[in-house]
Amino acid sequence: xxxxxxxxxxxxxxxxxxxxxxxxxxxxxxxxxxxxxxxxxxxxxxxxxxxxxxxxxxxxxxxxxxxxxxxxxxxxxxxxxxxxxxxxxxxxxxxxxxxxxxxxxxxxxxxxxxxxxxxxxxxxxxxxxxxxxxxxxxxxxxxxxxxxxxxxxxxxxxxxxxxxxxxxxxxxxxxxxxxxxxxxxxxxxxxxxxxxxxxxxxxxxxxxxxxxxxxxxxxxxxxxxxxxxxxxxxxxxxxxxxxxxxxxxxxxxxxxxxxxxxxxxxxxxxxxxxxxxxxxxxxxxxxxxxxxxxxxxxxxxxxxxxxxxxxxxxxxxxxxxxxxxxxxxxxxxxxxxxxxxxxxxxxxxxxxxxxxxxxxxxxxxxxxxxxxxxxxxxxxxxxxxxxxxxxxxxxxxxxxxxxxxxxxxxxxxxxxxxxxxxxxxxxxxxxxxxxxxxxxxxxxxxxxxxxxxxxxxxxxxxxxxxxxxxxxxxxx
Amino acid sequence: xxxxxxxxxxxxxxxxxxxxxxxxxxxxxxxxxxxxxxxxxxxxxxxxxxxxxxxxxxxxxxxxxxxxxxxxxxxxxxxxxxxxxxxxxxxxxxxxxxxxxxxxxxxxxxxxxxxxxxxxxxxxxxxxxxxxxxxxxxxxxxxxxxxxxxxxxxxxxxxxxxxxxxxxxxxxxxxxxxxxxxxxxxxxxxxxxxxxxxxxxxxxxxxxxxxxxxxxxxxxxxxxxxxxxxxxxxxxxxxxxxxxxxxxxxxxxxxxxxxxxxxxxxxxxxxxxxxxxxxxxxxxxxxxxxxxxxxxxxxxxxxxxxxxxxxxxx
Numbered sequence: 001x002x003x004x005x006x007x008x009x010x011x012x013x014x015x016x017x018x019x020x021x022x023x024x025x026x027x028x029x030x031x032x033x034x035x036x037x038x039x040x041x042x043x044x045x046x047x048x049x050x051x052x053x054x055x056x057x058x059x060x061x062x063x064x065x066x067x068x069x070x071x072x073x074x075x076x077x078x079x080x081x082x083x084x085x086x087x088x089x090x091x092x093x094x095x096x097x098x099x100x101x102x103x104x105x106x107x108x109x110x111x112x113x114x115x116x117x118x119x120x121x122x123x124x125x126x127x128x129x130x131x132x133x134x135x136x137x138x139x140x141x142x143x144x145x146x147x148x149x150x151x152x153x154x155x156x157x158x159x160x161x162x163x164x165x166x167x168x169x170x171x172x173x174x175x176x177x178x179x180x181x182x183x184x185x186x187x188x189x190x191x192x193x194x195x196x197x198x199x200x201x202x203x204x205x206x207x208x209x210x211x212x213x214x215x216x217x218x219x220x221x222x223x224x225x226x227x228x229x230x231x232x233x234x235x236x237x238x239x240x241x242x243x244x245x246x247x248x249x250x251x252x253x254x255x256x257x258x259x260x261x262x263x264x265x266x267x268x269x270x271x272x273x274x275x276x277x278x279x280x281x282x283x284x285x286x287x288x289x290x291x292x293x294x295x296x297x298x299x300x301x302x303x304x305x306x307x308x309x310x311x312x313x314x315x316x317x318x319x320x321x322x323x324x325x326x327x328x329x330x331x332x333x334x335x336x337x338x339x340x341x342x343x344x345x346x347x348x349x350x351x352x353x354x355x356x357x358x359x360x361x362x363x364x365x366x367x368x369x370x371x372x373x374x375x376x377x378x379x380x381x382x383x384x385x386x387x388x389x390x391x392x393x394x395x396x397x398x399x400x401x402x403x404x405x406x407x408x409x410x411x412x413x414x415x416x417x418x419x420x421x422x423x424x425x426x427x428x429x430x431x432x433x434x435x436x437x438x439x440x441x442x443x444x445x446x447x448x449x450x451x452x453x454x455x456x457x458x459x460x461x462x463x464x465x466x467x468x469x470x471x472x473x474x475x476x
Numbered sequence: 477x478x479x480x481x482x483x484x485x486x487x488x489x490x491x492x493x494x495x496x497x498x499x500x501x502x503x504x505x506x507x508x509x510x511x512x513x514x515x516x517x518x519x520x521x522x523x524x525x526x527x528x529x530x531x532x533x534x535x536x537x538x539x540x541x542x543x544x545x546x547x548x549x550x551x552x553x554x555x556x557x558x559x560x561x562x563x564x565x566x567x568x569x570x571x572x573x574x575x576x577x578x579x580x581x582x583x584x585x586x587x588x589x590x591x592x593x594x595x596x597x598x599x600x601x602x603x604x605x606x607x608x609x610x611x612x613x614x615x616x617x618x619x620x621x622x623x624x625x626x627x628x629x630x631x632x633x634x635x636x637x638x639x640x641x642x643x644x645x646x647x648x649x650x651x652x653x654x655x656x657x658x659x660x661x662x663x664x665x666x667x668x669x670x671x672x673x674x675x676x677x678x679x680x681x682x683x684x685x686x687x688x689x690x691x692x693x694x695x696x697x698x699x700x701x702x703x704x705x706x707x708x709x710x711x712x713x714x715x716x717x718x719x720x721x722x723x724x725x726x727x728x729x730x731x732x733x734x735x736x737x738x739x740x741x742x743x744x745x746x747x748x749x750x751x752x753x754x755x756x757x758x759x760x761x762x763x764x765x766x767x768x769x770x771x772x773x774x775x776x777x778x779x780x781x782x783x784x785x786x787x788x789x790x
Contacts (some may be wrong), residue, residue, distance in 0.1 A: 032686055049587075049591065050579075050584055050587060050588055050591075051584070051587075052572070052575075052583065052587050208542055221669070223522050227573075228569055228572045228573055233572070237572070237575040237576055240576050241575065243574040246478060247478075247481075247575070247576050248478065249480065251480065251790055252478050252479070252480050252790075254790075262478060263478060263479045263480070263790060264477060264478055264479060264787070265477050265478075265482050265632060265734065265786040266734060400707075
């Protein structure tokens, strides 16, 4: 059952014995008739299609909508593991916010010589017009997704911070809904922490960050989407719906009387908090990309004058940068005065000559990523790449070393998926979702487990054929 | 509610209604063609294309007027951007756009039917399948309306949706009637002939009124009775009078909710004043065609005014 070569399987130990977290689930599983499980597995796809939980694939036919494959075997985390993870995540998110505040104010961390200044200058996500401005409530990252990987019983690493616009939370919620609809008896046998109040917590968290211009009463919250052809449109609509917020597009908005207002059937109405799912570049054609039709001309001026709260704050993408990531241990220590509770994956910055030399010598063993990349695009996975791919990547690396970082190829943990031939181990990662407001940091017990459906594959991104699982945090 | 969302709901229901009406029109023609000789059958299919205003694009893409060419062009023709498959696509994208203002039941009814129809219409529809396909399109409408009635909040979104339904339905009934009267008859001397009776029957069939009409009129098929039924009988849900009453109610509800009468309400009053107390004889005296043209243009003007009054567009 183990994936072999030292890979940690979360369900079975090296002797094929079920680990305690999965004990009750496996008992339940063994009791289910094979035909029943096969039928349920087929039904799951239909459920997702009918609900419309689809995503559009970039670069393909505009009308094509796909399902992210759902695997019906849950990924289970014990209460004590979760407590440890939560403490580490909270510390990291607190540090991220302090870091962003500092970057756009006095830059103490640069003055202290703990972070090279060139990292900011070369960072595309850096926004000069955020300098000296403090967002309402001092919050930069209202919503954060921290990508974690596991390599052993007590070994969790942070692989990536998503401070810009983390997506996938609708899958966390819908996967659970689907599991509860398919296997209600399972949830009466295993006590699982609920995730369903995430939208309510998100709404409360956003409403706690009203701008100075807020006129009182009930704050008006809106979700800004690029529109129905965006790959994550389903999630935008889902969150707006669940929060009781408006779902707006750039064409609905305009600046009137110093406020950003939306065009309703009764006329223009001011928005207090805008949860935007549009990148910084497209937010304000007057400030950023003049070609953008997705944003609102003049919104940045309104923002700086205290007329609206934008979540996440523009300019937070600086922290998603993988070169910044490599400094996260220092960043956490600098702002919290504590040692990081969750370690980073060892990272070589190719901008450093010594590191570059090491990386070039060991390309076949390493994973090399673009500093600003995301979605699993533009990366090299040494162990599975062909000689030609490695040679081509070597040239790119030499031409622009500062554009890359490298990491060891981690033996990501596996969790079994359901296949026609029975359970089969596949590599997984985990993205818990974190809400930040002036009232504190709120981590939903659960998250999005992404799973590489191809045997042996380490790439879990949905854009590259990955699937998802329901993620259970057990109650004590 | 956002103006764009109101627009989405309005058009979602206009397209849904249009798809259903188009299916009924094809259904009636299919039935008629089966019971006629080849020449009359061809005329029948020609009239379907004419009623839908598709002569130019149809003739550019097809040699002649046979059933399979016509229904495939109307249902799924790539050179017909207003084909039923595309209409249902528009129903679904409008529903997606207004997703947070419709219930899950409505969304699932739309999405389920879209998946089914999109597949059914992905390949040419043959003689043996066409009846089933047209039935599926009609049932799609029935299911969405059923879910809508049973689960939607009676807020402004409800009334924009209903306004869209009745504007489109009135438009469709008026066009079918006009086509019959103005274009279908080779000359007025046919009035009263057996061909004429068949044509009128077909009109009733295209608006799902054949059985009801027959029941109300003891089987007497004659022009005056049918015009009275389709224009003035406010008990029949596809008559112009019924659609107009329903539209008026929904526009009044919107005015109450917004505490303001708009231009659409004023146009509605004007249109009412013209047809209130009208008898079928007066309609024939002024000319049925003239009456219907006036009706259609007022209907379109009300639709336009709704969009302006409620800020559908920036």
